[in-house]
Amino acid sequence: MPQIRIMIVDDSLVVRKVLSTVLSRDPDLIMAGWAGNGRHALSKLQSLRPDIILLDIEMPEMNGLEALPEIRKALPKTPIIIFSTLTEWGAQATLDALELGATDYVTKPSNQDMAAAADSIDRDLIPKIKALCRFPSGDPVLPPGAAKPIGKISHPKIQLHPTSTRFTRLGIVAIGVSTGGPEALAKLLPTIPAQFPLPVVIAQHMPPIFTSLLANRLSAKCSLPVRECKTGDLIEPGCIWIAPGDYHMVVQEDGGRIHLRTNQGPRENFCRPSVDVLFRSVAEVYGSAALGIILTGMGQDGLKGCEALSAAGAAIIVQDEASSVVWGMPGFVARAGLAEKIMPLNQIGAEISHRVTGQSLVEARP
Numbered sequence: 335m336p337q338i339r340i341m342i343v344d345d346s347l348v349v350r351k352v353l354s355t356v357l358s359r360d361p362d363l364i365m366a367g368w369a370g371n372g373r374h375a376l377s378k379l380q381s382l383r384p385d386i387i388l389l390d391i392e393m394p395e396m397n398g399l400e401a402l403p404e405i406r407k408a409l410p411k412t413p414i415i416i417f418s419t420l421t422e423w424g425a426q427a428t429l430d431a432l433e434l435g436a437t438d439y440v441t442k443p444s445n446q447d448m449a450a451a452a453d454s455i456d457r458d459l460i461p462k463i464k465a466l467c468r469f470p471s472g473d474p475v476l477p478p479g480a481a482k483p484i485g486k487i488s489h490p491k492i493q494l495h496p497t498s499t500r501f502t503r504l505g506i507v508a509i510g511v512s513t514g515g516p517e518a519l520a521k522l523l524p525t526i527p528a529q530f531p532l533p534v535v536i537a538q539h540m541p542p543i544f545t546s547l548l549a550n551r552l553s554a555k556c557s558l559p560v561r562e563c564k565t566g567d568l569i570e571p572g573c574i575w576i577a578p579g580d581y582h583m584v585v586q587e588d589g590g591r592i593h594l595r596t597n598q599g600p601r602e603n604f605c606r607p608s609v610d611v612l613f614r615s616v617a618e619v620y621g622s623a624a625l626g627i628i629l630t631g632m633g634q635d636g637l638k639g640c641e642a643l644s645a646a647g648a649a650i651i652v653q654d655e656a657s658s659v660v661w662g663m664p665g666f667v668a669r670a671g672l673a674e675k676i677m678p679l680n681q682i683g684a685e686i687s688h689r690v691t692g693q694s695l696v697e698a699r700p
Contacts, residue, residue: 337361337362337363337364338362338363338364338385338386338463338464338467338468339364339365339366339382339383339384339385339386340357340363340364340365340366340384340385340386340387340388340463341366341367341368341369341375341378341379341382341384341386341387341388342354342365342367342368342369342388343368343369343370343371343372343374343375343387343388343389343390343393343398343401344368344370344388344389344390344393344417345370345371345390345392345393345394346390349390349417350368352451352452352455353388353455354368355452356451356452356455356456357455357459357460357463360460362464363460363463366382366383366384366385367381367382367384370393371393371394371395371396371397371401372393372395372396372397372398372400372401372404372405373395373396373401374395375387375389375401375405376396376401376404376405376408379405379408379409380408384409384412385412385413385467386412386413386414386415386463386466386467387405387409387412387413387414387415388415388417388459389401389402389405389414389415389416389417389431389436390416390417391416391417391418391424391427391428391431398416398427398431399427399430399431399434402414402431402434402435402436403434403435405435406434406435413437413438413466413467414435414436414437415436415437415438415439415440415459415462415463415466416428416431416432416436416438416439416440417439417440417441417442418431418439418440418441418442419441419442420441420442420541420542420543421543422543422547424441425543425544425547426547428544429516429544429547429548429551432516432517433516433517433520437466437514437659438462438466438513438514438659440454440458440459440462441458441541461632462513462632465513465632465660465662466513466659466660492668492669492671492673492676493671494671494673494674494675494676495644495650495671495672495673495674503623504532504623504624504625504689504690505532505620505623505624506532506533506534506535506569506585506616506620506623506624506625507532507533507534507535507624507625507627507686507690508534508535508536508537508612508613508616508624508625508626508627508643509522509534509535509536509537509626509627509628509629510536510537510609510612510613510626510627510628510629510631510635510636510639510663511536511537511538511539511609511628511629511630511631511663512538512539512605512609512630512631512632512633512635512660512662512663513539513630513631513632513659513660513662514629514630514631514658514659514660515538515539515540515629515630515631516538516548517659518629518630518653518659518679519536519538519548519552519629520551520552520555521679521680522629522679522682522683523552523555523556523558523560523574523683524555524556524557525683525684525687526556526557526558526574526683526686526687527557527687528557528558528572529572530557530558530571530572530687530690530691531571531572531690531691532571532572532690533569533570533571533572533573533574533575534558534573534574534575535563535574535575535577535583535585535594535612535616536574536575536576536577537577537583537607537608537609537611537612537613538576538577538607539605539607539631539635540579541579541580542578542579542580543579544579545562545576545577545578545579546562546578548576549561549562549576552574552576556574558572558573558574559572559573559574560574560575560576561573561574561575561576562575562576562577562578563575563576563577563578563581563583563594563596564578564594564596565594565595565596565597566593566594566595567593567594568591568592568593568594569585569591569592569593569594575594577596577607577612578596578607579607580598580606580607581596581597581598581606581607582596582597582598582599582602582606582607582608582611582612583595583596583607583611583612584596584597584611584612584614584615585612585615585616585619585620586615586619587619592619599611602635603633603634603635604633605633605635608635609628609635609636609639609663610635610636610637610638610639611639612639613626613636613638613639613640613642613643614638614639614642616639616643616648617639617642617643617645617646617648618642618646620646620648621646621647621648622646622647622648623648624643624646624648625648625649625650625651625686625689625690626639626640626643626648626649626650626651627650627651627652627653627682627686628640628650628651628652628653628663628664628667628673629652629653629658629663629664629679629682630653630657630658630659630660630661630663630664630679631658631660631662631663631664632660632662632663633662633663634662634663634666635663636663636666636667637663637666637667637670637672640667640670640672640673641670641672643672644672649674649689650667650672650673650674651673651674651675651676651677651682651685651686652664652665652667652668652673652675652676652677653676653677653678653679653682654676654677654678654679656678657678657679657680658679664676
C-alpha cells in the first residue's frame, strides 16, 4: 500500500524534529514536508499534496486558526490534526479549530522529556493518522459531510439486530462517541426538541477541561441544557449530561431515584471516560428501557457495553460509515450484529424523536 504523506506545520524546530524522527520510523508513513507557519503552509500545499496535515495553533505571522479555513478551501477532504495544550486556552482553541474544519486533535506532552514525547506520538498520534487516512479495509476515511464513493459496496455481510415487536417505554438515551464527536454532537443534539421527555447521557473521549467547554458550547446551540456531569447529579428528563474528562460516568439507582456518579476506575479500551462503563451501568439500571447510540470514533469502546444493552433488551442505533469520520466504534457494533439500525448522522435525531414521542421531529416541533 502507498505510504501516508504527512505535512507538519509548526514553528518549533524541536517539535518538527521529534515528529519527523518518530513518524519516520513507521514504514507506512513518510514526511511530505513542513512549514513554519500557516502562510508558509498555504504556499506549499499544491506542491506537497499531503495525505494528512499536522497543524499547530500558536504560530507567528499566520496561526493555525487563521490558516484552517484557507487550507480547507485548497484541500477540502484532507484530514487535519490539531496540536493543542491541556490548558483552558488550548481547549477553547481546539474546539474553535474543530468548528473551522479540523478533523481531530492531539494534546502535546506536558513536559520536555523527548522519550515521553516519542511515546505519546506512538500511542496517540500514529493510530489517528492511520485511522483518518484509510479504513482497515484500505478505503480512505472521508471528512465529515463528504459523499460516499460511487459503486462502493457497504458491508454486505453485516446483519442487523432484529427489531423488537414488544413495545417498551423508553427511560434514557445513552450516546457513545470519540473521533469526530464534537462536530457530530453539534449536529445531532440541536435536533432534539425542547419538550424531549428523557435524559440523555454521553461518553465522549476527551481530556479534562475540554468536556466542560464542549458542554457549554453545545448548550448554547441546543434546546435542552447540556452539562458536564458532577457526581451525585439527579437524572432528570430533558437534560443532557457529558462525562467529565478523565472520569468514568455511570448511572446508579439509590432509594428509588437515579443519580449520576463519576469515578477514576481503571481505563477501559485505554479510555476514561469509557463508553463501555457507561453503557453497562445503563443496561443494569434501565434494561430494555434504554436506547443506545454509537457515533463516529476510533477503536471498539462501546462494543461490550452494547452487548450488555442488547442482552437487556435495549435497542441500539449506530452511525453509518459514510457520515462517520472514523467507522471504528460504530463499525465494531454493526459487525457484531448488535445494531438495530445503521443510519446517517443527519437521520439519527429524527429516529430518536420518533422512538420516544411516536412522531417525527418536524411534527414534534411547535
